Every structure is written in structure tokens, then in C-alpha cells.
Amino acid sequence: MLFSTKAEYGVRLMVELGRQPGSEPVALSAVAEAERLPLSYLEHLVAKLRNAGLVTSTRGAHGGYQLARPATEISMDQVVEALEGQIAPMECFHEAPEGKVLCSHETDGYDACATKLLWTRVQGGVTKALAGTSLADLVEFAGPHERKESVGSAA
Amino acid sequence: MLFSTKAEYGVRLMVELGRQPGSEPVALSAVAEAERLPLSYLEHLVAKLRNAGLVTSTRGAHGGYQLARPATEISMDQVVEALEGQIAPMECFHEAPEGKVLCSHETDGYDACATKLLWTRVQGGVTKALAGTSLADLVEFAGPHERKESVGSAA
DNA sequence: GGTATAACCGACTAATCGAGTAGGATTTAG
């Protein structure tokens, strides 16, 4: 599996925030309920998103979370990276300052790492897919909230 | 990390086989030595490659492994999939018979899975990169064997 | 000021997976 549920849950959390019309913060418990995810686990994930500057939080009563920027300006590579850490296809891949890719196998005078070409291409493909998708794309794809409350609030 | 060392080691093993000029089988111990990888671990990996029909084995003395097909006809998605299992970005992704992608979240009458668009794109990127690279590409990239023995056999 | 609400924080746990080891059984060339 390329990614874990951290990315899955975290992205869904972000989409949920992006679907909110108003500018008021949304309580995490509301997100947890809407997405049927464990609240206490979401707390860990949203902390990562906050540390990455993707969401802002308001403490206290009527507090909650909001997107730090409009959804059109949040690309999914930032989101996934915040949640899963550096996106590299392989342990030995280190991102060099100027966007270059280093392979730790090359350091030990051994002949050129045979797998580098492959992992570079894979990483390129993933990065392109993630960076080329904005949160707004996903929000639009998900469509407006099909209000479960309209049915469920009575029950 | 997208992939584990299983893919890394396994691909290097395949490249090593692809670099062999003759048609004689290569002992796994030779590969292990050349790539500085633990032999007993490679045994597990090569078993997967054999089950996937990517290499053939010859038992007994002077036995070993060979590519089942020319390197130009082995695409890396087959190799990586044999080693790592189904290439899916997320647990909930199931490959349907006709190449369609199913998301298990969609089965529970819940509204369309917001993440599906993203993971589909990611999977597309990875698959394209892997399928578009043949073992022959990597063999060529790695270059001919820089015979370490010419230096190392004396030491 | 008190209270309910909600973010924040750290420690803990169970299950799974990765990476590797170990030991033997089987096959085959010489």
C-alpha cells in the first residue's frame, strides 16, 4: 500500500473543511461524525495539518478548525506530505536542497544505483499527480453535502 | 515510504540477472555478493519473482536463476507488483476485473468518496511510471558490470 | 465566576508488517 489511512483520513478531513460554506470554525467532533472516523485519532492528524500551516484552529467553546487558505491554493502534495512525511518511493531517497534526488547507495563508491532511474520516475509520477490536484478539485468532486442530518436529526 | 526494500532488492536482483551476458543460470549467492544483500532474504524475494513467472530456476549444482523473458519484455510494474503485491495507493482500493477502480467506502450508501479522484490519479501516475519502464531500461542505465573482482579479488 | 465546549498534549496498547535469520529438505553435476 502506497499510503496509510493517515493520508486517507486527513484528506477527508480537509475536504470536509473545504465543504463548509461559512467562515466559522468547524469542531473536529462534527468532522468525525460526518466522516465516521474516531475523534481522538483525528486529533493527531489535524495536529500535523496545523503544524504544516494548512489549517488554523480556534480554541474554546464554538472553536474548531478552518482552512488556512482557500481550497484552490492548497495542493494535495502539501496535505499528503504533512500527514505521511516526505514522499519518497524508497528509503534510500534523499531530497537534496535544489530539488535533486540523491540515493544513499551511490555514496559507497559502488557502481551507479540501478534502481535510481525507476524510483525517480515513480516519484515524478506521484508528485505530479499530487501537486496537480488541489483541495478544491476534491471538494468539487465530492459535491455539496448531502445532508444526512435532514434525515438523521429526527432519528 | 511508497515501497519497501523488497522492491528495491528485488529490482536489483532482476537487473543483476539482466546484466548477465550468457544463457547460463546465475547462482543467487553470486547476486547476493555482487549487490551486498543477505542471501537468505533474497531467497524469499526470488521465490515471489519465480511464482510470478518472471524468472526461471535451475536446481542442483551449477543451478541458479535466469530471466524468463528478454529484459525488453519485462515491464517494471510486473516486477514491483510481484514483490510488493497489488499497487494501490490506499487500503480501500480494489481492482475490479475490467480495470476499473472500486473504493470500499462507496459500498456503504455513503456519499461519493471524496478521496477517490486523488488516489486514482496517484495510482495512474505510479502505474504509468512503472509500466513505462522496462527492465532493459534499467540494465542499460546501470551500465556494464564494473568488475569489482578485478580490484577486490586480490584484497 | 462557573460551566460546558472544544482544542491541545503525551503516554500507552494491540496488531500488523518489514527485514532478516536459521535450519533443514530436495535436486543435480561431477
Place this chain on the structure above:
DNA sequence: CTAAATCCTACTCGATTAGTCGGTTATACC
């Protein structure tokens, strides 16, 4: 027969994932 190899199963150890739990701090509202 024996050495060289594949083959096979079981086991260990550590890291990571997916949570849970308990408590602390901040704040709106009465």
C-alpha cells in the same frame, strides 16, 4: 557420494499503524 545449489517453513526482532485514554488549557456564554 558429495558439494552446490534451489526450495521451504518457521521463527525473531523492531518499527509502524491505528487507535485509546486521561488530563490540561483556553474561551464563549449565562
